[in-house]
Amino acid sequence: MTRALLIIDVQNDFTEGGALGVDGGAAVASGITRFLAEHGDDYDLVVASRDWHDGDNDNGGHFAGEADPDFVDTWPVHCVSGTTGAEYHPDLDTSRVDVHIRKGQGVPAYSIFEGTDDEGTPFPELLTRHGVTEVDVVGIATDYCVRASTLDALEHGQHARVLTGLVAGVAAETSEAAIAEMGHAGAEIAGEEASEASDG
Template sequence: MSKALFIIDVQNDFTEGGALGVDGGAAVAAGVSRHLAEHGDEYAIVLASRDWHEGHSDNGGHFATEAEPDYVDTWPAHCVAGTRGADYHPDLDTSRVDYHVLKGQGVPAYSIFEGRTDAGSTVHNLLDEHGIDTIDVVGIATDYCVRASALDAIAHGQHVRVLTGLVAGVAPASSDVALAELAHAGAELVTAS
């Protein structure tokens, strides 16, 4: 069996200065690039997800349009398809990415498993096609999309490793809770820098 890398939402809007920027987001982008340069050959496939929301709708209630966002279920507009905010962070080297997964078109979507490639493939199908049994997870945000993606991978029977030095969250407390939840669910928390 084989190993895959999930790079979750390392996008301009989720890094410093973006619409929903998190502290340490740019460092994650650079760190993931270093990790790929040093360990890229360990992965049978590398998948990178991006939020890819519609600009002309509230994306199923995901964008707060009528009231202030609650930052739990509703958010300010972010990662609108085709905008700079939706682009990968420039410090993320995407040359080793085999599959680009877009999620959140018209609906809220946190997990990479909710997206599809440009060719229409699902993540679950790609994992099956490549005989993947282990997934390393890195990216943004620990307490939202990293958490959701790792939990879905566990639910799909994968051995999951979260590389803790290559994730950044919205807040330290909620990120700590998310990592504890993932460990309890069976994820291995691996120090990586």
């Protein structure tokens, strides 16, 4: 079996002090770095995604613009390509990342499966190319992009595992609901300590 680690949207705008910062975001960044140092060799592929929105339009209605954001479908401006907010959090060591995925380039996008690599290759095609059958999912935010990415992984036939020690969500209630939903859909819900390579 070929295993991949999916690092979802560990970006400045999604961590404390950012445009859509979540509590615990910086801790997730440093936690993933420690995890990679200890367990990076357990993975055949390490992939990191980033929101990478256009700065000159509303990205298909994703940015609220003059209206108040509803924080469901419309959001304040965030993760605009080329800005500091769109960059990885500095506590995330990206030296172990094999593939960088950008998503939301002009359109709303929550799941890593909606993104492409630097050459424009769709993410699902990359997984197929590398023969990936199992993914572990970490990152931000539990109740939005981690949720969407995990559910899409299941839809694409992956065995998906969410490492709950390495995620952070917008709100406790919606994060708990997202974890329950992912588990009900078939994802394995595991703590960080359960993330060592499994042969089964």
